[in-house]
Amino acid sequence: MKFSPYLQLNGDTKEAIEFYENVFGARNLGVMTFGDLPTSPDFPLPENVDHLVAHATLEIDGSTIMLADTFPGQPSEEGNLVIICITLDDKDKAHKIFEALAEEGQTEMPLAKTTFSPAFGVVKDKFGVRFQIYTEIDE
Template identity: 55%
Template sequence: MTLGLVPYLFMDGNAREAISFYEQVLGARTEFVQAFEAMPANPDFPLPEEAKGLIAHAMLSIGESTLMLSDSFPGNPPQQGNQVTLCIMSKDKERSRTVFEALQQGGQVQMPLQETFFSPAYGTLTDKFGVTFHISTEAPQP
């Protein structure tokens, strides 16, 4: 079996919204979604009412990549930070622009999409869920 690395995002009660958003702007396909309430009951650890509709685990396919996410359990909110960022690679400058413009809705741009020495279209932003993305277009090969 090949070893793989899959980013996993912990959301603060808005995983369903994030899934829908990533389906829309990234063309993600939802492969699997399970709410906490669908998990087997454990009498020693009863599920709080506020957890029942939250997402315990979801897996999305985006192009040739996989993204996993879930809501954090009530009382254990995620810590936002920039230790992990996601880089979306494209061979098409216009596709990069479309993705960048869609992800910036409700978010904050750190570096506008622009030509750099390593990419014909590169930029960074944090989306409305606090996830930082690098959008990078592959440079044409000579």
């Protein structure tokens, strides 16, 4: 199990990536835009968001920071700028952790199979801490 901070920004993630590359000497491990994602009728995207960052990863001195622009229509604000991403390699364990965090909390995105993960979801625990559960594809 690995824990990583996940920064959610309001449309300036590409600028933040460059800034952190310069400030920290961060190594860009990849950027995926909303335009790179397969289309889904469950999550239709508004027009003119293809350039926004859906997911990016930076490596800084052995640590990982993930970043993304918020999903259009869900702006980040003080209190939800940082989310903790828990990366697992076992989807049963991911479900168990997700359910435990959701108890007395709030499910923001149900844990489910996606095109990029066999089990992915977002939950806010009873203390208001937001967690993104990400299970690595193990095929």
